[in-house]
Amino acid sequence: MSDIVDVVIVGAGPAGMSAALAAHQAGYSLMVLEKSMPGGKLNSYQTLEGFPGYEHVSAQQFGLDLYDALTKKDIQTTYGDVQSIEKKGDLFFITTDVGSYQGRVVIMATGTKERPLTIPGAEALFGQGISYCAACDGGFFRDKDVAVIGSDLHAMEEAIFLANLCHHVHVLIPQPGVAPKNWLVKLNQLTNVTIIEGATPVRVLGQDQVTGLRYQTVVHGEQEILLDGIFPVLGWVPNFQPIGSFKNLLDQDGYGLANREGVSNIRGLYIIGDLQAKATRSVKNVIAQGQLVVKEIANVIKR
């Protein structure tokens, strides 16, 4: 068990890193816990749009710059997957897969994760041809045949990104009519893309590695395609398990209930960023929340 810190921040995405900078500036002792890579979602797409003053900046670079700002202030990131958070008296006890920590307040900034593909074969072949991140893993499928499964704009963006790398991209659209038409037009113009509308995936094929996909359409029944990789793009679900034990903290979809400043109904537990129910999910908003939440801490930690 380590020393008690004032502020434990869970998640080093833009929300968590912004909160870390603000907490440091306010003079609190703090630690940042991150289970994979600082930057969060910024690592999973190419270009950051809509951040005032920055035109088409690299999302990954933006994340690296934020992380750099932390390291310049000697704010350490501790690696570990937070698995439980409990409150005893005035202290929070945070357990990760590698250690246990104590804090006076906790800021949850764990964001969201990709909604998983749940058909047979999908879980077993994750990392063996199934990937949820074209920007991270697309390079492994250069000149190969892949499928994108998804109906929204993000799925179309991923398909276009992969079409620039892969030999052929099959785009299975379970719910036609969701993505903007002009994106479908763009995709249709690419000679190495096949669009299959109204296709429901049924089974991932392959023993140790993806070799194909079985899917179904109302018109043609079950069909199979041979593939090297599959990119499900099915939306997002909250990363909220660690605080699932607290009562009345989640909405019906599992997102965290807190006000604009991140204040939840548990004293000292704050929820910011994409994890929040009804959050406006953009980098500028979550960075602003990271700053706002630290002002609230003064109500709990009296100095």
Ligand SMILES: Cc1cc2nc3c(=O)[nH]c(=O)nc-3n(C[C@H](O)[C@H](O)[C@H](O)COP(=O)(O)OP(=O)(O)OC[C@H]3O[C@@H](n4cnc5c(N)ncnc54)[C@H](O)[C@@H]3O)c2cc1C
């Ligand atoms: C494809 C895509 C494109 C986007 N494009 C834009 C854009 O152009 N402009 C824009 O403004 N916004 C964009 N966004 C939205 C923006 O990236 C998010 O709003 C923002 O990243 C949310 O920040 P966050 O810190 O709340 O969560 P995240 O960025 O999701 O970070 C959460 C962090 O918590 C960590 N974590 C999760 N669980 C645990 C755990 N149990 N223990 C420890 N650590 C944990 C994760 O590893 C991650 O690093 C885009 C999002 C996506 C998915």
